[in-house]
Amino acid sequence: MDTASVEKDLVNILFTEEEIQAKIQELARQIERDYEGRELLIVGVLKGAVMVMADLARALDRHVEMDWMAVSSYGSGTKSSGVVRILKDLDTDISGRDVLIVDEIIDTGLTLSWLVSNLASRRPASVEIATLFRKPEAQTMPVSVKYVGWDIPNEFVVGYGLDYKERYRNLRSVGTLAPHIYS
């Protein structure tokens, strides 16, 4: 298997590796400015945020701590089940800390609105959200997001951490899958 052969399953490449990396740099500059003089803990939401976390953390020209949470809101398909469960909690005590949740996509908003209120109950100094993608048309739960890469149409996308049935996360670009993949 090579990545080019996986990429052939995409009908439409929406964001190239170069565009994604440029956007990550842009977000990093905003974050550096906003958190200047404060300590920062970035929290990645497994598994989708792995690529954004890895690239964003390395784009940040400052000290940063990293922690991870795993929550389940989706099964293996393409529709939200509406149920959020903690599969892996933070290792860090976040009370009094400045926390930035890093996610790859906000779809209905259900996962992140639940996560923000969960983390807020632990009395951090602040909790904000950074997401690479957001689907405004799909959003059913209001979530205030401080850093957004792109607003995208309400379409299922894969690549750069985003999966369909656990595949395609390793693509460097993001796009939509050919219809025959779903059948």
Ligand code: IMP
């Ligand atoms: P939400 O709770 O509906 O906002 O969805 C949260 C999670 O669903 C995201 O963090 C992704 O893991 C997954 N998800 C939502 N939309 C997509 C998509 O278009 N492709 C792949 N995964 C998605």
Ligand code: MG
């Ligand atoms: Mg996710």
